[in-house]
Amino acid sequence: MFKTIKDLPRDEYLAPGHRLCAGCTVGTAVRQILKASGGNVVVVTATSCLEVSTSYFPQTAWRVPWIHLGFENSAAVAAGIESALKALRKKGKSNEDFHVMVISGDGGTFDIGIQALSGALERGHDLLYICYDNEAYMNTGIQRSSATPYAAATTTSPPGARSIGQRTHKKDLVGIAIAHGIPYAATACPSYPIDLMNKVRKGLDVEGPSLLHVLTPCTTGWRFDPSLGIEIGRLAVLTGLWPLYEVDRGVTRLTVQVPKREPVRKYLELQGRFKHISENEINKIQEIADKNAEKFGLGPIKE
Amino acid sequence: MFKTIKDLPRDEYLAPGHRLCAGCTVGTAVRQILKASGGNVVVVTATSCLEVSTSYFPQTAWRVPWIHLGFENSAAVAAGIESALKALRKKGKSNEDFHVMVISGDGGTFDIGIQALSGALERGHDLLYICYDNEAYMNTGIQRSSATPYAAATTTSPPGARSIGQRTHKKDLVGIAIAHGIPYAATACPSYPIDLMNKVRKGLDVEGPSLLHVLTPCTTGWRFDPSLGIEIGRLAVLTGLWPLYEVDRGVTRLTVQVPKREPVRKYLELQGRFKHISENEINKIQEIADKNAEKFGLGPIKE
């Protein structure tokens, strides 16, 4: 287990020179994930910001084997790789040994990829599925996904005379994953690197499927200054909108306690995507945080 | 609310002359569902036994409007119908008013159709999704689905020197649906018609998406005598393998109590698909029932 920043490996498996936006916390998250993995891993990524930014021919930012197929099938590709490795090892045709990991966006996970994910979880492949969640389709220019939070503005959930922004509530990915009976699932955020990296290790070490849902604030899509990504991630946690927890063989455990919560307003104010919202919506969002707090045992709101 | 058999409407919206196997409880279930609906409903069905058996040109068994598109998209088709109706009514272009309902099999729901389902639930369409669950792909000749129960024999989970039959456990459809935050979801079985039909009504009357998961024993695929379907459904309930419950706006409620449970053996013995299983597997299946009993508050096993 990683305890301090000093513990964290020096090795970088995501090379600099990728084309993610300046200030993109997806870069941060993937660096942390790959460090935790130790590099002995095959990574599958669905079409997304991460994918186009790291594999723009003739340059790759990946120092681990990596494959991208399409938008809807990263879990299926991973299942194929895992099964091939298993078969070849069993038959004595190979002595390679590596972990299989998916790192895909919220669109490729919550929406168009959820079928492949559901199937892979159900079949029990030994793989770690990581969804980095920037809460919209960013690669195509900020369209809503089913991970977009209530009231947020995106280009397909624009606010207007007849719209408050996103009308629906964020899908509960960990809840859905756990309903599949998988041994391990957790939330994380690169603003909490030790927490995130330990969860990656747990996810890799557990036998069978595991899932990590990582919140990755997006300067472009959430409309905040590029320097603020990590802070905004932290605020998501501190407001209770993004509780850090894990469900380990059926047991739910908060992994980062928030003794005094920040009001959600503080989080929302920093982001252009919430600029349009009224008090009414702010209150509703506060209720979401309060419910999370109740469910996961977070502290009360700071006065 | 329907209280007794006498309450139930006389109208038949599924005409005789369909081509379901003799003794198929899907016929029973659909008759009950449509009776409960009152007939003012558009039905969407995915490719399945029900579909091919009721719409074999030039004959249809449907007396309500019905559409089948493909195997993976019944929830999406329903969403389109619901939205069209909403738009036309809102714009004053139509004064029709009807419910939209899906009746699809477990394969078209749990596997290849789960993405469309997940999307429709998330978006909050006003529709009732009914999965009739015969626990395998029956239309194509009894292949496993992710609804196939542990240890059951199907043609793609055959028992053999290296196989106990189905290796995985049944997906928790209601759990997954509820994780989508929908207002109403329930299990049902045509062996309990009043329970089933009241749930259909609730599902139709609730605003937004609702889901019904209906167990429909299959004489051909489960390998039992055609006369036994209703009895086997009853045993599924009485053993605790198929608890009848509902989750209504977050509150889970057992709708049919089983004061004294039957041992699962009684259920398994009647079915060819379990003929191969060992004591070990029977015990594991008993554990599943026991866990259900604990979770939903069913009674102890009969001595």
Place this chain on the structure above:
Amino acid sequence: MKRVALSGNYAVAYAVKMADVDVIAAYPITPQTPIVEKLSEFVADGLLDAEYINVESEHSALSACIGSSLTGARTFTATSSQGLAYMHEVLFMASSLRTSIVMANVNRALSHPLNIWNDHSDAMAERDVGWIQFWVNSVQEAFDATIQAFKIAEEVLLPVMINLDGFILSHINEVLILPDEELVREFIPSKPLFNRLSPKLAYTIGVVGPPEYYYEMRYQIIDAIERSRKNINEVNREFGELFGRTYGNISTYMMEDADYALITMGAVSSTAKIVVDSLRKEGEKVGLISIRCFRPFPKNDIIEVFEDVKSIGVLDRALTPGGIGHPLFTEIVTTLYDSSKIIPVQSFVGGLGGRDITIDDFKQMYKIIKDVGLSGRRKPCIYIGLRE
């Protein structure tokens, strides 16, 4: 009527808005996204009274559109490339169930490698699906074709796909004559379509068609799309009366006396015209044909203009690996065969995955076409601009 500068994508979005569409179900994909973004905005702002379904995939997008269209709603979707490919199965259903869906397909290359830029491989791989297909050459055409498409689709009961080149047209702002909304409504009145899914009728749709019936049921689509030629022409004529512009199934340039002709589809035709002009100045009798209505294939129109041509070049922007020829080439050769004309046809491929087709490229093609005409001997397919 307003003269504005608008992108191809926005032109489509405006056309859809003016058509007072009832239901939109679409999924974002580059370079189509601005269409659905603009439509979302119209809906959010109350400028368009429609249900916008934020579907979770293109497969569901088109499935929802079928449900919607059969319920009597004027229905629109838009996609591109991988999205269109993901719809493949459902495309056949939309035509065979006789919907009136209008779809904009913003042409883009197919993976792999992933490429968001323009070519025609997405739509060419759907040339069997039974849809009417338009290919437009300008932002104005994109707008006009969209308006026409609704009328045609609703008359013929076949879905219509409007292909516009990704980026080259979709993302270019250029002059567009935007008609008044009333005029558009006059052309395509906003009325509910036939609701085939009404409890009043209780039709059963999407049945099992056993061997005794399947053949006849499929033949109806052949018949419908053949008959649609008439509707297309008629709608175009009416359009001309109202808006003062008409389009043929093909558009020709300097073909009256041309000896050497190039056939293209989509926006590059417009660049080719410049080359035709400059070659004409040099005394070369060259001409250009651009196919606007690809399905149904305008064989008669094409044969007519071929009358006195000495050689023809066909520019494909899509591939059929291992096939006898690339898609458009094969269709043109078959057209000639159909007309019993023997004219040498040179196959070209170019502009795949956003590779620019330059003025020089077109000059080179015309040069080769002329050579072929003079020698009577065509070469194997020439891959213009390929680094060998």
Place this chain on the structure above:
Amino acid sequence: MKRVALSGNYAVAYAVKMADVDVIAAYPITPQTPIVEKLSEFVADGLLDAEYINVESEHSALSACIGSSLTGARTFTATSSQGLAYMHEVLFMASSLRTSIVMANVNRALSHPLNIWNDHSDAMAERDVGWIQFWVNSVQEAFDATIQAFKIAEEVLLPVMINLDGFILSHINEVLILPDEELVREFIPSKPLFNRLSPKLAYTIGVVGPPEYYYEMRYQIIDAIERSRKNINEVNREFGELFGRTYGNISTYMMEDADYALITMGAVSSTAKIVVDSLRKEGEKVGLISIRCFRPFPKNDIIEVFEDVKSIGVLDRALTPGGIGHPLFTEIVTTLYDSSKIIPVQSFVGGLGGRDITIDDFKQMYKIIKDVGLSGRRKPCIYIGLRE
């Protein structure tokens, strides 16, 4: 070696077993299902040591196969109709990422109406995807082609699709010479393929190919499939040496001196031979060509046998609504054009959605072909057996 009676589906399953495949990812669909059922049984009984992935859809089936193949596992899948259509997007990926997947496609009609019976519309709609495509005429051919396919796919690094007619071949039990497993292993040794996804290499696969590179990357597929002709012939030769049977890219019947030829694909060819025999007895110089290797398209083989033919009929079992011609017809016409031969070609469609093509149907076709040959005038496409 054993002489048995086996169905086409089981023949494929046995071939896959003897190939000692490592990974199978497949989804059931009529009429392909018995293949995967039999394979499940082999795996469950320990007769085949493979990972069988019970995927949740065909889209995922082929996606998993790509992951598997690139990890170095010999990989198989099978599908049909809607399943193949649902794979459409991924089919392009399997070829462009240069996998060695072998797939059996049991040909079946496409919806709507839903129809589980045989025609060729599923595979014909995938003629651009860059796969090698075989079409077999008998249970024996189904077996043999599957064995050959693994060798070809692994040499060329292109996926291979084996098409066998639904029910007509897939569900018919007929004589099969089942070779000894050792002989099969000699032909295709069971060895791991190149693992391109190894941490030792850390390759990046499935990249963004910008306009500067996309064209060249796609051209590699054109090149590979053209070059595969050599491998296909060579593999076939080796197969002949070991097993005593060889197949050409096309199979011909009575073509040596034929004046009138019919071109078909798939199992009906076999019925057509009977008609050829009977017409020959009546003194008619008729012959038959059946295409076994459809991709890469065997143009030279076809042109060769056309040498002295007076007229040709092409039987399509798939439609291109609104197109200039149906798929096979268009390819044959273009082939003739390629060879600068002017022979009238009559287009036929028949056998859609399981409609039987009878002896009389074939007789009728030959009669028409002869008329066309004599008059030199072909008719528009004739829909054999359609109820007008």
Place this chain on the structure above:
Amino acid sequence: MLEIRWHGRGGQGVVTAAEILATAVVNEGKYAQAFAAFGPERRGAPVLAFTRINDNEILLRTQIYEPDIVVVLDKSLCNDNGVGRGLKKNGIAVVNTSSSPEVLLNIFPNASKIATVDATRIAIEKLGVPVTNTAILGALIRATRIVKIETIENVLKEKFKGVLAEKNFNAVKEAYERTLIFDRGGLL
């Protein structure tokens, strides 16, 4: 060429019967095809299967419209007149029924020979279940001598495991013995 049409019900194993016969034919060095009338087969619904038999390779891949022989696995199917359809002049009919062959004359007006056997009774006796698909084979062979009964025995041994093969063969033999054959000349 000999063409046989089998009538049974979904779930009765009629296709298996057609296949067993084909395998037997093949094992005797000749050629055969066995296939079903393809469609969504449902338990209880009438289904058709076919066997083609020839000394040389069989090229014909059409359906069978005019069989030489019709075999009916379940007599209740004779209520529908479909069973006699298309039977060639001088064809043969083999029916599972306890009735005597003459009763079937107007159902198979073209038949020159009609064979009956109470396959259901035999199946119950020999197998314990009313699965008549193997028993009826005995009657068919008796009426037609298409293959040797020992060849059937060997096929059954490959197809079924252990005692099941034996039981099924007993059913075949028993049916073979008990078959009543009637030809236009009278009961044989």
Place this chain on the structure above:
Amino acid sequence: MLEIRWHGRGGQGVVTAAEILATAVVNEGKYAQAFAAFGPERRGAPVLAFTRINDNEILLRTQIYEPDIVVVLDKSLCNDNGVGRGLKKNGIAVVNTSSSPEVLLNIFPNASKIATVDATRIAIEKLGVPVTNTAILGALIRATRIVKIETIENVLKEKFKGVLAEKNFNAVKEAYERTLIFDRGGLL
């Protein structure tokens, strides 16, 4: 035909600038195209946009390889030599920089005219944020007179709501005033 290439960064609105100009041209009755060098645009990454202007309908649909005019929205982009690439002989360069135009001579060796303006400062003054895409338009118009400044005003009014239109136009005007122009003959 006049071809303009715009250099900016993802997020700076360089495509919008190209479009505003095109709209202005169109509003003046001429023809224009505006488009971007298409690619996955990322915040911070250099991006290109283009405008084509003509008196008659524009048929050309190729990329722009040899622009008549280059506009640079962010001077730090001049660190890379790409900005001068392809500029036609006697072309014009317009750059957002506080430096004087002469400094840019060797970056745009082909330019006959170089205009500079401190658009960032102006944007901050007039808009409160360093979004330079409208300000630079003022400099471009000043250097080229492609359209009338009032036409730009009208386009801004359509494009932006209320006070934002005004602020942006103030930035345009201010930049127009403060632009320094150098031609091979010397500073104008």
Place this chain on the structure above:
Amino acid sequence: MKSWKELPIGAMIIEPGNSIEYNVAQWRVFRPVLDKNKCTKCGLCWIFCPEGAIVRNEDESYEVNLSFCKGCGICQRSCNVKAITMIKEEGL
């Protein structure tokens, strides 16, 4: 059989419930016989029959419509008072 011109367009069947024309009685091996005297009119056979082959009359009595019955025997098993018996159908 109808020509392509006569078939409804778009793979539709426009006569709701015309499957009653399809003969399922042919599927039957056993036939249910309902003894009205024993029957308590509980309705269980009616609600459980997969075919809708049991008719609930206006007077709340029940009877079997044999044209629609496939003979599965579910009704017999549902009847607590054994009012239904299954009788073998005889061919010929």
Place this chain on the structure above:
Amino acid sequence: MKSWKELPIGAMIIEPGNSIEYNVAQWRVFRPVLDKNKCTKCGLCWIFCPEGAIVRNEDESYEVNLSFCKGCGICQRSCNVKAITMIKEEGL
């Protein structure tokens, strides 16, 4: 640029991490300057930098590799002791 014959097959890039050749420094508007004297070697800037542009030396000291830095400013905000300042890049 390479011809089709020279490109690796199957849309692969076979040089892991060669994106270091891609110039992202050009993206930068502000440049971080790390004051080694103020730095407490906490490592936060290092673990938060989206680019991996902050180098952790063998002696556990940190420095910025400006070739890889896009100038987002995350490091500056992560530094509790304000050891990093962002300085405007000047063109020319």
